[in-house]
Amino acid sequence: MGGRIRTQLLKGTTTLLVLTVLRDGELYGYEIAQRISERSSGAFAPSEGSLYPALHALEADGALQASWRESDRGPRRRYYKITKTGLGMLEEHANEWATFSRGMARAVGGTNQQ
């Protein structure tokens, strides 16, 4: 039951999570999934099936730039880098999330702070 709720909560937040971890530097797909999981101490782990469509959609929108490069271990990998458009999108999504989470905390906590 808890996993299902978490999945529902994660829906729509993949973009925010991806942009957030890429703000710190270039990463490839598997690393992005790992980094999200690490940063949230395992609380968030976006579905791998939805990660790549999200990455490619962000690239199509100009929020990310992808390039193939040799990696430290193994073959060439597709690295993603956040663009100026992506930084703007991140700020917008982060503000929306902050507003949403504050409202949700107030509603769930039962307080009525102004």
Place this chain on the structure above:
Amino acid sequence: MIALLPVIVILGSGVAFLIASVALVRRSERRLSTGPDEPGSSVAPGQTGAPEISAYLDRMTAELRLPAADVAEVRAELADHLRDSIASLEAEGFETERAIREALGRLGPPAELGRQLRVAHQSTRRLLAGAGGGVFAAGGGFVLGYLGGIVLAMLGFLAVSALVALLAAVGVHLPGIFGDDDGATVNSLLYATTILVATAVATRYAVRTSAGLSRRAPRTVAVFWAVAGALVFGWLAIFEMRGPQSWPSVGLELCIPVVAVAAAFVRIERPMPHVGRWAVVVSVVSLVVLVLGVYAVNVSVSSTSGSAPLSSLVVCSAPDQSTSCQPDFHLETVAPMAPAAWLPEGFPMNGGSNSFGASGASIDDQFGSGQSALSVAAILSNWTDVRFEAWHALPMNEPGPGGIDTRYSSPFAVQPAVSSGSHLTAVFHFERLRDASPWWVVLTAVGPDGHRYLLDGGQGGSSDFNGSAWDWLTAPQ
């Protein structure tokens, strides 16, 4: 220098437009084909490890329907991901087979993943870029195809001419298919061939460029461009391309929309041939040599043979027994000569003239005696139904005086003569009649006895059909 400024600006803009469109096409071509810099080679099915992984990627790829480079990238990326994921699971203690199943399960159903990736790639922004880029590339392709078409058409013309000359040298004479001898039909054939090539290149440029920019498989966008190309170029070919026409040229023009459709589909997955710098230089030099060669041949031919201008054709009047009436123009085919007794003194006419243009062949006869003009109303008071008749004529370039072609027993066009002072005029639109050339126009009228007589032996000429393919197809015989 200032006077040349507009020309320089126009030429510069044209060259910049061509360079930009070729650059756009090349960029799109890179997206549509996996080159040496693409990662596709690292993701061949046999190199992705277990057959389950290859099968998963194949099912996912089948749903992508993206250009080749995108498919290769997606496969490579997911293969890398699976490799990392499996290695991580094995480190956690999973057996290899279970690790593979677990890793594949985390990616979800392959068809759904492929569908989501396709949606992600084929954004509305890219669709609009593809549509705009396709139109832009089509414009550049049309210009380049037009230039290439000129070279091809000229080469084809020279090859056919050489073949005909060769056959004639060995005694084989091919039947004439053009119906006239002034080269107008050949020109229209060359022009139609040029547009044909330009249409093919433009449509192909549009499909390949829009596919690359919109991240769609060429065959997917080909449907749109086939319809658009057939409509636009079909309209251009059938209704807007005006000039001398014949069945061969009309046939070629009707092929243009078909060529647009074929160019959009036939082997559209194959990359456009790379046109190198030397190919362009050789084409331009060939074109210049060809044009100079044809010009030299024309000058040579026109200096050794001439044709009589139309104005020198004899105007023969019924009662006129001068030497100018001696040639037999077969005028008896039309009607008997008008008896001199029924015409007042002062007849015949001072002369006739004709002039030709896109608006028709204008026939003008002037009545007079010596230098004084006579009133048409006074001369023809006893005559009714005065009209000009256009008859098929014998070819002008053949030996003999020419005149009316006796195989015909009736005129192919008739116009009432409009009187104005001492003039009778009529306008014939031979340029909108098929097979009207060469023609011979005479003046006839119904005499006091109720029979039709020939008043003026008339004049002959030739004029090409001038109009669109549609005008040709709908023209009266």
